[in-house]
Amino acid sequence: MSLSDHVRILGRGPGRARSLTQAEAEDAMALMLRGGAAPEAVGALLMLLRMKGETAEEIAGFAAAAQAALPALPQVDLDWPSYAAGRTRGAPWFLLSAKLLAQSGRRVLLHGWNGPDTKLRAGLSQAGIGTAKTVEQASALLAQDNIAYMPLEHLHPALFHLLRLRDVLGLRSCINTVCRMLNPGRARASVQGVFHPSYRLLQADAAGLLGWDRLSVIKGGGGEFERSPAKSVTAFGLRGGAPWEQTLPAQWSQTRRLSDTDLPDLNALLQQHQTPGFERAIVLSTAALALETVGAARPADLATDLWAQQAA
Secondary structure: OOHHHHHHHHHOOOOOOOOOOHHHHHHHHHHHHHOOOOHHHHHHHHHHHHHHOOOHHHHHHHHHHHHHOOOOOOOOOEEEEEOOOOOOOOOOOHHHHHHHHHHOOOOEEEEEOOOOOOHHHHHHHHHOOOEOOOHHHHHHHHHHHOEEEEEHHHHOHHHHHHHOOHHHHOOOOOHHHHHHOOOOOOOOEEEEEEOOOHHHHHHHHHHHHOOOOEEEEEEOHHHOOOOOOOOOEEEEEEEOOEEEEEEEOOOOOOOOOHHHOOOOOHHHHHOOOOOOOHHHHHHHHHHHHHHHHOOOOOHHHHHHHHHHHHHO
16 A cells, blocks of 8 residues: 555545554554655645544554664663653653662663753763663663663654654644654563643553553653652553553642752762652652562562662
């Protein structure tokens, strides 16, 4: 099929149009990634999907094709995508949570693109997390530190091009969701954040279709996987490949917003020997949910112990 065939399926009009099957979506994404499709057809397909609303089958098919186009990367224990714009978030505290996972011996692969927001990439060096532009660099960092970050523009240039079409089309497309479902290190567990709550179940259902084992999706700080301890949060996902849902209670009695937090040097927080309060609670509550996602026993206690070891 050509991409115009897929556009026709989506755009035939009331009573005739339908969603793509998972196989059709996989074929459409493969066509777009190869670069042979007309740009008008690519834009039409992405905007028709936005108007209709993506299905789990479409997201699963797109993600499968996008992952198949990746080079072989080292397998990791936890996939941690980061694709939020950060307009409602303060400092990226979740980076310290990811670092605690790495300290526990789990191999963590972060990947992403955050548009004009520079907090995340500036925070990587502050948190002591290395950036890899090649498979070889990622392998070396994972072997040395158990953690690495790969920018999407180096990890998957063709998918990055589709993501950046937002600048041309003026609207977000389903590619943002596909990036979160990329799982380049073929991890058995993934943590994901969303800005719009409706996407939590969409991503969980797509993961089920892809045969994933463990996944936690939350409405997090600015759209990242980052818990606010001042609010209860409902997490969706998978446990043992089966649908899972859990409401986690608030852990902080005072009203605080993540966007109110900031710190020039994230790593400085780990060196403090006194309880740093709300910011520490962000890191530990986020790390605890990530540890539970990878199957760790007593995740909250383990997160606290890892923090104490880091700050000692």
